Amino acid sequence: MLSYLANPLRFMRFSRLAVPIGFALGIVMVGLSLYNGLLVVPPDERQGGDLMRAMFTHVPSAWLCMGLYAGLAGASFVWYIWRHELADVAARAIAPIGAGYTALCFITGSIWGQKGWGAGWHNLILGDSRLMSVLVLFFLFLGYMALRAALETRQKAARAAAILAMVGIVNVPIIKVSVDMWQTTTIHQPSSVISIGSPEPREEGSGMNPVYLQQLLWGFGGHTLLAAAMIMMLMRSEVYTQQADRLLARKLEGA
Amino acid sequence: MPNYGDDAIYVWSITLIGIVLPVLMIGYSWLRVHLSKARLERLQQEEDQA
Numbered sequence: 001m002l003s004y005l006a007n008p009l010r011f012m013r014f015s016r017l018a019v020p021i022g023f024a025l026g027i028v029m030v031g032l033s034l035y036n037g038l039l040v041v042p043p044d045e046r047q048g049g050d051l052m053r054a055m056f057t058h059v060p061s062a063w064l065c066m067g068l069y070a071g072l073a074g075a076s077f078v079w080y081i082w083r084h085e086l087a088d089v090a091a092r093a094i095a096p097i098g099a100g101y102t103a104l105c106f107i108t109g110s111i112w113g114q115k116g117w118g119a120g121w122h123n124l125i126l127g128d129s130r131l132m133s134v135l136v137l138f139f140l141f142l143g144y145m146a147l148r149a150a151l152e153t154r155q156k157a158a159r160a161a162a163i164l165a166m167v168g169i170v171n172v173p174i175i176k177v178s179v180d181m182w183q184t185t186t187i188h189q190p191s192s193v194i195s196i197g198s199p200e201p202r203e204e205g206s207g208m209n210p211v212y213l214q215q216l217l218w219g220f221g222g223h224t225l226l227a228a229a230m231i232m233m234l235m236r237s238e239v240y241t242q243q244a245d246r247l248l249a250r251k252l253e254g255a
Numbered sequence: 256m257p258n259y260g261d262d263a264i265y266v267w268s269i270t271l272i273g274i275v276l277p278v279l280m281i282g283y284s285w286l287r288v289h290l291s292k293a294r295l296e297r298l299q300q301e302e303d304q305a
Contacts, residue, residue, distance in 0.1 A: 034274075048262070049262065050266060051259075053270075054270075058273075108269045226281070230280055230284040233285065233287070237287040237292075240292050243295050244294050247302060251298070251305075
């Protein structure tokens with residue numbers, strides 16, 4: 001599938017159809033998740049009663065921002081090793097969408113934490129390893145975009161930004177394990193869906209109730225489709241820009 | 256509308272931000288693709304006329 005779409009012409013044909021389908025399905029799935037999460041499922045007293053309804057916005061954005069960074073690093077790796085131009089186009093398109101979802105995760109997490117943990121802004125950001133590592137992820141996305149804009153040639157910018165993206169991937173597992181491994185530096189709750197390396201054994205039945213998990217998965221699936229559609233739109237934009245630049249260069253050569 | 260008591264302001268503001276930010280990103284993506292396509296079409300048109 002990926003090698004089929006690696007051809008820009010095939011990608012443009014595929015994305016013309018995939019973008020509207022992605023938007024339509026994504027909106028329906030996110031709408032379903034929010035409707036059920038806000039109005040249908042009962043409040044969970046273990047997670048702060050009605051306040052836990054924030055989870056249906058916050059958690060999909062948290063999963064997605066880490067996934068998008070992994071996508072950025074993966075696309076950068078493909079460009080760096082094989083110099084495949086469409087991989088660079090994809091990396092460039094992922095960065096602003098990743099930054100947007102990271103901002104969404106950080107803002108919603110901060111608001112939720114203010115009420116849920118009773119912590120002020122200062123303690124939330126500086127005293128919590130999960131929020132701090134998400135903030136670092138946001139700056140990595142911004143740094144990637146700034147680096148691309150700062151260097152004069154496309155090749156130099158792509159090379160420097162790809163190295164930054166690949167090095168920055170180390171932050172993704174740090175975000176994931178921050179709440180399980182470093183419990184003294186976080187006020188965030190431990191992972192409730194997938195737990196890696198938690199030092200404390202979990203009680204029987206302490207995992208997430210399937211009623212909530214189902215809505216989370218609808219929300220995550222919907223936001224993933226929306227993000228994919230936006231990334232394909234930005235990739236289409238980049239392909240148009242490159243075609244226009246080539247046309248302009250030809251015109252200037254002829255003049 | 257459900258009554259979330261003291262939590263209402265937090266739940267609804269988080270939900271609103273969760274809707275507004277993706278909508279802004281969709282608008283940004285649409286604008287970018289629209290502008291770059293218009294530029295390409297204008298340049299193609301100029302080349303055809305020359």
